[in-house]
Amino acid sequence: MDESILTAPSINLRSNINLQQQSPLFSVLPAEIRSLIFTCALTDYEDITQDAFGRDTYWYRPGYQAKRRTATELLRTCKRVFQETWFLPFALAEHCFFLTQENRAPSKHVTVERMKEYLTTLREFARNQDGMDIPHIQSIRVFAQLWALEDSRRLQEVLDLEGFQPKNITITLRYTDFWYWEHDRPMHIDAKWVNTVRFPSSVSTISMDFEMIDRRKNEVDFITDLATQRWFFRRADGMAFRASKEDITTTRWTGSSTFNKSRWIRDESRPNEIDYYVKTVVWKPAPGFTPFASGGGDRCPNLDIPAGFAREQPPYMREFTHISVDDLETYNIPYDAPAQEVQEAMMRIARERQAAIVRRRRGSLGQHV
Template sequence: MAADDAPQSLNNIDKLEKLTRRRIGIDYSEHEADGKFNDQSASPLFSLLPRELRDLIWAFATAPFEDPTAPFEENAYYYRPGHTAHLKTDTTLLRTCRRIWLEANAFPMLQAEHSFYYDRAAPDKRDPQWMGQLTAHNRQNFGQLHLFVQMFKIEGLTAGTGMLRNYFLKTLPVPGDFQPRVFHVTLRHTDWWNWESDEALCLEDGWVEAMLNSPDLRSTQIFKLELETLDYKEDQLMSIVDRIKQFESEEFHTHVIDGKEVKTKFVLADEEQKTYTWEGPASLDNKTWDTYEGKGTLKYHVVTLTWRLRFPELPRAFVPQLRRAPRIRAPDVHSEISDMNKSGRRTPLDSLYVAYEPAGGRTTSTGWNVARLRWRPAQAMQRYQLMQRVGKKVRQISCRQAELGEEVQRRRFGELSGAVLAKRWEAQWRGEGSLLKFVG
């Protein structure tokens, strides 16, 4: 396919998805694509090298790197080791042949580092809109999620379900939509409270415990916390690090192994504590700060702590294959217009009658209790107006029920016609040996 044809092809796929009401995907493994690719038996790459060595080649060829043609400004807030330029992944290899595509297509996402910033973001930042558009395949192979966050934004975090996820996704939760293999949090020198006035380091560390105990990270293998400050504050930083190192996550039943629920917890890997230093300009964001007057460079001291998810009862268990998707119940779209008194529960209409329902009322054919009232013009007019309002509400509900019924019929017709069209395209793709398929 020529490069100029790509936009038109994408438009055609969008149109077909709307007509069939199903998403179009692609086969991602040799098993799924059986008979649709050349096994390349004449190539030494496939006939002589084992799969393990080929995987190393695919990983090396698709590893992310800093693009030398898109450098960052050295005095930008987001400039630091590993982030001196746009992060880029070269996927040219995946377009050479189907056999390589099928073996290597997961590697770019597995190895990529996706950075979110709150705030002072780099130009290559990700955002919730990007996150929400990922395919199920990309979500499954999501590699490293790197969060650069200021204290004012993170200190209110709690360990409630979805609290951490909401930093990255604004869509309704679906099973498996947030499961990074590595979750990396960095506090830069400029993310601490009152760094501008060079005040002593202060960390309200409840949010760190909240992350360790967050249900949103129980499909994550590694949690990293990176703390950066200036070299002359190393002692202050190490005091905070020593305190945080005492944290242990709670144990929760989060996975199922052999039909049995098992517990997980994050365990600090002491041997993986890393320290490094680096230097940068004293002017930050093209500004001169009084605190650093007379200094040509700033020397930074960085400490990284690493926790790994473990199964206390099964120390050799491996996380990704054991993920358990949360059960999420879809909302009942008919709950607002349920039949009156259908299940003995009060509906919105009941509230109109309750205040006027006497203890000794009689039952009419409609099933409602009506008061035995003496004839009084004012009361009669009030009751007449009330019944008018109730009748109007009933008519509104009846119209809404009719509209919903019509919408359901229209949707069913669309689904049936879409299913017929989808079968025709599936037959065509099978005849062409295409890797395309309908996935939902």
């Protein structure tokens, strides 16, 4: 745990309050133990009881199955508790940003403009109460479609927020964030943003989640190995960050195969389910390290799957790679029908439609003979 989070309040902040010495929380427990309790109580969490996300949304995933909230009831118990903990909800929360199309993010997600307003209010409160600036935060997460991430100004705007000094930054690329995922195109990530974005001097780790469907995990393995070797990040103070294969982690999870009211049978592992394969690469400060000192250019390269790469082909690449939920209902195709049955049913319906069109045309020609 970061020691700065456990910093005791100043004399000014502790004035005019009851020190609550009758409570063992303050008179018996050491400040370090008390701070651990407060940290546990004020760390944000997924509130699945009230704000659960739909499983068929683009943003549903482990750790984000519901809106995150902080239980702030503790801050209202007494002035002593408030003055020791008022900054923790801000410092401990994982602040999340969506650099995506509007329909790819929850309806009430935090925007850059809203965060600017929040930071201004928080900074004024901190200076009035304690004469100090707001504390560093632990982490931010950025969900980004590649078209938005490759416009480096979008991410830089988040990182340059005044008073926003994160220590850990995670950039998550979901399967549906990649270019032309709908067409099963090979993975490609442009490096322009890597070469131009500068991270705050407060940053100590930069992580990237590379998510793909399980069928294409060999592409993720190749891309993450390449990113580990060839990509370097930089802080505003000049510090370079490099990654190590030893820090790569692999996770898996299962989600819905329905996006935007279409069931993607091409990618299903089971009826209505897609298995995902995620690799996380971590970049850390490398004092004294100078990228490109050995020659070979002065910019990080794009990440591409090379020609001839052995890609596992999807089983359903003909006309019906995905089916609208409305069509499934209209044609009485069972919700839990396997992908092959759905494909065959839609092909049969398409043939019947085509045959009906031919019959109508023949009938129309017969009337004019």
